[in-house]
Amino acid sequence: MRVLVLADHDAGLLAPATARIVQGATALGAIDLLVVGDDIAAIAQSAAALAGVAKVLTGKGSLAADGLAARLAALAGDYDYVVASAGSVGKDVMPRLAALLDVMPVTDIVTILGPTRFERPIYAGNAVQTVTDNQPRHILTLRASAFRPAATGNTADIEALDSDIASLVTLLANHRTLSDTPDLATAQIVVGGGVALGSAENFQLIEKLAKRLGAAVGATRAAVDAGYAPNDWQIGQTGKIIAPDLYIAIGISGALQHLAGIQGAKKIVAINTDAEAPLVKLADVALIGDLFETIPQLIAELDKRGVTH
Amino acid sequence: MKILVAIKRVVDHNVRIRVRPDGTGVETTGVRLSMNPFCKHAVEAAVQLAEAGQGAASPTEIVIVSVGPKAATDVILTALAMGAHRGILIETDADLETLAIAKLLAKVVDEEQADLVLLGKQAVDDDSNHVGQMLAALTNRPQATFASEISIVGPALEVTREIDSGRQTLSLPLPAIVTADLRLNTPRNAALPMVMKARAKPLAVRPVAEFGVDLSPRLVIEKINPPAERAAGRTLGSVADLAAFIADDIAQMEAL
Numbered sequence A: 001m002r003v004l005v006l007a008d009h010d011a012g013l014l015a016p017a018t019a020r021i022v023q024g025a026t027a028l029g030a031i032d033l034l035v036v037g038d039d040i041a042a043i044a045q046s047a048a049a050l051a052g053v054a055k056v057l058t059g060k061g062s063l064a065a066d067g068l069a070a071r072l073a074a075l076a077g078d079y080d081y082v083v084a085s086a087g088s089v090g091k092d093v094m095p096r097l098a099a100l101l102d103v104m105p106v107t108d109i110v111t112i113l114g115p116t117r118f119e120r121p122i123y124a125g126n127a128v129q130t131v132t133d134n135q136p137r138h139i140l141t142l143r144a145s146a147f148r149p150a151a152t153g154n155t156a157d158i159e160a161l162d163s164d165i166a167s168l169v170t171l172l173a174n175h176r177t178l179s180d181t182p183d184l185a186t187a188q189i190v191v192g193g194g195v196a197l198g199s200a201e202n203f204q205l206i207e208k209l210a211k212r213l214g215a216a217v218g219a220t221r222a223a224v225d226a227g228y229a230p231n232d233w234q235i236g237q238t239g240k241i242i243a244p245d246l247y248i249a250i251g252i253s254g255a256l257q258h259l260a261g262i263q264g265a266k267k268i269v270a271i272n273t274d275a276e277a278p279l280v281k282l283a284d285v286a287l288i289g290d291l292f293e294t295i296p297q298l299i300a301e302l303d304k305r306g307v308t309h
Numbered sequence B: 001m002k003i004l005v006a007i008k009r010v011v012d013h014n015v016r017i018r019v020r021p022d023g024t025g026v027e028t029t030g031v032r033l034s035m036n037p038f039c040k041h042a043v044e045a046a047v048q049l050a051e052a053g054q055g056a057a058s059p060t061e062i063v064i065v066s067v068g069p070k071a072a073t074d075v076i077l078t079a080l081a082m083g084a085h086r087g088i089l090i091e092t093d094a095d096l097e098t099l100a101i102a103k104l105l106a107k108v109v110d111e112e113q114a115d116l117v118l119l120g121k122q123a124v125d126d127d128s129n130h131v132g133q134m135l136a137a138l139t140n141r142p143q144a145t146f147a148s149e150i151s152i153v154g155p156a157l158e159v160t161r162e163i164d165s166g167r168q169t170l171s172l173p174l175p176a177i178v179t180a181d182l183r184l185n186t187p188r189n190a191a192l193p194m195v196m197k198a199r200a201k202p203l204a205v206r207p208v209a210e211f212g213v214d215l216s217p218r219l220v221i222e223k224i225n226p227p228a229e230r231a232a233g234r235t236l237g238s239v240a241d242l243a244a245f246i247a248d249d250i251a252q253m254e255a256l
């Protein structure tokens, strides 16, 4: 079986999600990895290092869905599977590609049970669907956090595609969130803050604890809507899906839509004034208390113990 | 200018769903159903664009379309009460796949020659996040998904999208397809007089067979299960206990 995987990249780097999608897709067959964009030479090198990759294909051009779907459709004839991460690019382009090819896609897969059998969550993760896809060609997106990263050290060939595919869409501006914290969707530890923080300034308390633990920073929709945190920090049904070893949720009630994003977390810690909050009930351990007192105390205690990550 | 808005009736987002014990699906009888939240933002965006275009040579017409059972007329009425002008129900009791829905909507886009089609970014029942993108492919139009801002600038549309690395702003020529995210606007609650007026607005109910689209499913849904349960947790007595728990957990991570 032949598999084409679409690589994700950002700010000149291969996205951490891609190593996980490659690892997941190795269960399906031999992988060619497609990198599309401008100035992608370094990204292609990192892509070629991933174990399981037979060949890296590179193409110039924009990531706008119309052009990218057309490019993938032109390549798809050589493959049994076309696979992407269920991140913002994969969600944007893969259903478009599927419709171009008259294929029903299977998206947001968390388990590959076999070559044509997959599990995907529905209803904000409150139910899990088992799907069989007997179509001749399979268009899939995988949830990166549900798979382990592929090893590196490979030296796959890199082959440039010639055509530059046109798009009707013009990119006017990118508003990137600058942050030196790890990638939220693949981080080992995540510290999340809710609307209880009360202001963007107070939200820095969450960032401070995250830095202390080498963790990524997350937020609830309510905290993002209130302007305390940027939109790409949102965790949940409509934000990012995380599956860290440890999630520390601070001043977060635990609405259904937030829980949808954290079900894959191995251990959950909740800090909340309300002992009845759903997240407190769900957590492995909970501390009942005011975050404005407990967080500074916690940081001091971690310092005292010399905890680093 | 004509705007078509596609809306879906789903289990209300506040309902804690129950998976049927026999694995056949999610219990929907006796459960509150309402307009998918993302679709509400799409309707609101259409109404706001129409309001902004008031006084223009040709007033904006907003057409609502939904594929679903007879009872889905209630969400169309909600959209009409918010300010849309007329509705179309493509009636079916079948649970259609997103590709089939997109094909039906493509027929309507063709009939209506809409300049702009607005959809929600995802339906919160199946969480598919497909139909807008599929419709864009089938109608060969440019798309902007996950929109948090929309404006019409001359003959083009400017859309700000929420993406993994932050936000980006695109310009796309009309006709185009846009899917709405939650920060796009705050949907209005229609006042009672608007609800009464909505009942007088045209609402065409058309059987799905009329569209001549192959609706047979491509995928087999074998079963639907509840997610794995988490083990019960405990409450800690002090911040020191929490620091010890975190230190321990990190030590275990690093040991692996």
Ligand SMILES: Cc1cc2nc3c(=O)[nH]c(=O)nc-3n(C[C@H](O)[C@H](O)[C@H](O)COP(=O)(O)OP(=O)(O)OC[C@H]3O[C@@H](n4cnc5c(N)ncnc54)[C@H](O)[C@@H]3O)c2cc1C
Pocket: A193, A194, A195, A196, A219, A220, A221, A222, A223, A234, A235, A236, A237, A238, A239, A250, A251, A252, A253, A254, A255, A256, A257, A258, A261, A271, A272, A273, A274, A277, A289, A290, A291, A292, B013, B037, B038, B124, B182
């Ligand atoms: C369609 C849809 C999609 C959605 N998608 C998402 C999503 O992707 N992600 C998401 O997060 N939400 C999402 N939501 C919103 C969700 O329903 C909740 O509104 C939101 O998660 C609540 O955020 P919160 O926990 O910060 O706020 P609240 O629910 O207000 O909770 C605040 C918590 O802080 C606690 N608290 C208050 N003061 C303190 C203090 N001093 N110290 C400690 N604790 C304190 C309170 O006890 C409370 O538990 C969505 C909603 C809809 C309708």
Ligand SMILES: Nc1ncnc2c1ncn2[C@@H]1O[C@H](COP(=O)(O)O)[C@@H](O)[C@H]1O
Pocket: B006, B007, B008, B009, B036, B038, B039, B042, B065, B066, B067, B068, B098, B101, B118, B119, B120, B121, B122, B123, B124, B126, B127, B128, B129, B130, B131, B132
């Ligand atoms: N049955 C339907 N009728 C009308 N519009 C729909 C239907 N299903 C999905 N849509 C539209 O497509 C969007 C995305 O849905 P989905 O791809 O199913 O997650 C929804 O928010 C609606 O705008």
